[in-house]
Amino acid sequence: MIVTKQLKKAFGNHEVLKGIDQHIKQGEKVVVIGPSGSGKSTFLRCLNLLEEPTGGEIWFEGVNITDQHNDINKMRQKMGMVFQQFNLFPHLSVLENITLAPIKLKKNTREAANERAMELLRRIGLEEKATAFPNQLSGGQKQRIAIVRALAMDPDVMLFDEPTSALDPEMVGEVLELMRELANEGMTMVVVTHEMGFAREVANRVLFIDDGIVKEENEPSDFFSHPKDPRLQEFLSKVL
Amino acid sequence: MNTILEKLQNIYDSFYNAIVPEQRYLAYINGLKITLIISLFAVLLGVVIGVIVAVIKVCGAHTKVLIVRLLGKLCDLYITVIRGTPLMVQLLIIYNLIFTSRDTNPILVGTVCFGINSGAYVAEIVRAGINAVDSGQMEAGRSLGFNWLQTMWYIILPQAIKNILPALGNEFIVLVKETSVASVIAVNDLTKNAQYIGSRTWDLIPPLLIAAAIYLVIVVVLGRLLNILERRLAKGDRH
Numbered sequence: 344m345i346v347t348k349q350l351k352k353a354f355g356n357h358e359v360l361k362g363i364d365q366h367i368k369q370g371e372k373v374v375v376i377g378p379s380g381s382g383k384s385t386f387l388r389c390l391n392l393l394e395e396p397t398g399g400e401i402w403f404e405g406v407n408i409t410d411q412h413n414d415i416n417k418m419r420q421k422m423g424m425v426f427q428q429f430n431l432f433p434h435l436s437v438l439e440n441i442t443l444a445p446i447k448l449k450k451n452t453r454e455a456a457n458e459r460a461m462e463l464l465r466r467i468g469l470e471e472k473a474t475a476f477p478n479q480l481s482g483g484q485k486q487r488i489a490i491v492r493a494l495a496m497d498p499d500v501m502l503f504d505e506p507t508s509a510l511d512p513e514m515v516g517e518v519l520e521l522m523r524e525l526a527n528e529g530m531t532m533v534v535v536t537h538e539m540g541f542a543r544e545v546a547n548r549v550l551f552i553d554d555g556i557v558k559e560e561n562e563p564s565d566f567f568s569h570p571k572d573p574r575l576q577e578f579l580s581k582v583l
Numbered sequence: 584m585n586t587i588l589e590k591l592q593n594i595y596d597s598f599y600n601a602i603v604p605e606q607r608y609l610a611y612i613n614g615l616k617i618t619l620i621i622s623l624f625a626v627l628l629g630v631v632i633g634v635i636v637a638v639i640k641v642c643g644a645h646t647k648v649l650i651v652r653l654l655g656k657l658c659d660l661y662i663t664v665i666r667g668t669p670l671m672v673q674l675l676i677i678y679n680l681i682f683t684s685r686d687t688n689p690i691l692v693g694t695v696c697f698g699i700n701s702g703a704y705v706a707e708i709v710r711a712g713i714n715a716v717d718s719g720q721m722e723a724g725r726s727l728g729f730n731w732l733q734t735m736w737y738i739i740l741p742q743a744i745k746n747i748l749p750a751l752g753n754e755f756i757v758l759v760k761e762t763s764v765a766s767v768i769a770v771n772d773l774t775k776n777a778q779y780i781g782s783r784t785w786d787l788i789p790p791l792l793i794a795a796a797i798y799l800v801i802v803v804v805l806g807r808l809l810n811i812l813e814r815r816l817a818k819g820d821r822h
Contacts, residue, residue, distance in 0.1 A: 393722055420728030430723035434741045444727035447737060489723075496727060 344369045344404060344500060344531055345390060351398030352385055359385045361555035362399065367500075372532045374546040374563075376539070378578060383535045383552040387504050390533065391415075391422045404499065420448060423493030427505040429485040431477040431492070437464070438473040441492045450496065463491040467521060483514030487521050494525075501525065503534040539583060543567055551575045601789040607780050611790075614776035615797055621693050621772065622759045628698025629758065630751075633705025636661065638735055640706070641713050658706070665703035671764050673700060678768040693765040693772075701758050708750045712743035745816045752809035756802050763798070773797060 345367040352360040359382045367373050377383040388394040390401060392408060392415050400409050408418050432440050441460040445451040451459065464470040467487045477485055486506055493501060503522065507515045519541050526532055526545045536542065542549050542563060549566040551559045551574075559572040567583070570576045602608050636658045643655020665673070677696045678689065716739050724734030744751075766775035777794035781787030 424726035430719040
């Protein structure tokens with residue numbers, strides 16, 4: 344579904360990604376871990392071109408999205424993204440946050456979009472918050488609504504950029520629970536996180552990115568119990 | 584005691600003369616109408632110009648597209664020229680140079696000129712407002728599939744306008760007062776009519792004081808209205 348070929352990204356002279364080749368398949372849940380500054384968030388943000396790669400190619404559903412001639416805005420409608428800082432729109436109500444893109448991008452009529460939004464809100468138990476504004480919500484509620492906002496566009500893949508890192512510890516659980524549900528429903532997911540428990544439980548594949556390259560990748564049980572790369576061993580000994 | 588009463592009587596008479604005979608109060612009302620018309624349309628024009636210029640400038644600073652970068656430079660030039668020259672000179676130049684045809688409408692000239700002038704100041708205010716919106720908002724909009732301009736229109740600008748409303752209100756208030764300069768191109772606005780009445784009664788101070796009081800009332804009322812609007816828009820900020 345998503346293929347990266349020798350993906351490179353440099354900020355000025357600082358090379359953050361030094362050539363990443365990955366193939367993320369339909370329905371796969373890929374968790375990306377690594378020390379801070381390793382390039383894992385940059386890798387994720389390159390996948391929907393929020394960061395423009397300085398080298399290599401990215402293919403999404405058979406289309407080279409790094410080719411300038413392809414309409415990235417159309418592609419992004421199929422790639423939901425969830426941010427560390429939620430990035431809800433503070434001037435819009437919860438319902439409007441969810442329906443803005445489907446309505447304005449002509450994906451849905453207003454009625455259909457509202458109906459779908461309420462259905463999604465009911466699912467996460469927040470339908471009574473439909474008319475509330477983002478700053479009246481807790482961090483966990485904000486992040487779950489951000490996830491639902493992305494889902495309202497019916498994406499084929501969801502990208503999560505440290506979705507629980509800005510949350511109070513007691514709110515991490517509710518967000519991870521929703522992500523777990525999504526995973527069980529077969530959503531293709533790429534998740535950058537520090538939640539090792541989530542990685543172990545949900546991922547099909549875990550990537551360890553360090554120094555701009557994928558140092559090790561494996562299915563989670565082997566990844567965590569038999570790490571081969573010395574940097575990964577050191578990293579896991581610190582975080583587990 | 585008598586002299587004080589006499590002075591008061593004199594003051595009363597001069598104000599009476601400035602208002603009542605020959606239906607002079609109508610001159611204030613008509614002048615006020617023109618002042619308000621020029622202010623209103625100049626504010627609208629200024630906001631339209633200001634938002635467009637600000638968006639082009641912000642876009643020009645973030646894009647590699649040559650034409651947009653050039654447009655950005657052009658907007659820089661516009662702001663530099665407008666802010667670097669006196670309003671009255673701009674007004675005289677536009678009146679004498681650009682609108683030279685015989686049936687030039689000075690009210691239209693005034694409106695256009697004040698709008699163009701205000702646009703430069705509004706542009707800088709709006710630009711600051713746009714830059715103050717968290718960059719995550721642009722990313723969130725783009726990640727949903729909006730293009731740059733759509734994100735700007737639906738997500739960034741509404742937040743920016745809310746943030747800059749006090750500064751924008753201040754600009755409106757300044758503009759209302761600045762329209763008094765329009766009297767130099769023969770616009771019969773409030774200031775001009777006050778001067779005219781003064782020349783008729785040989786007593787300039789009372790009509791000017793009356794004009795000043797009217798400006799003050801407009802500005803205070805405008806300030807109140809903006810306060811109300813600000814509170815309405817702040818509803819999303821309350822906890």
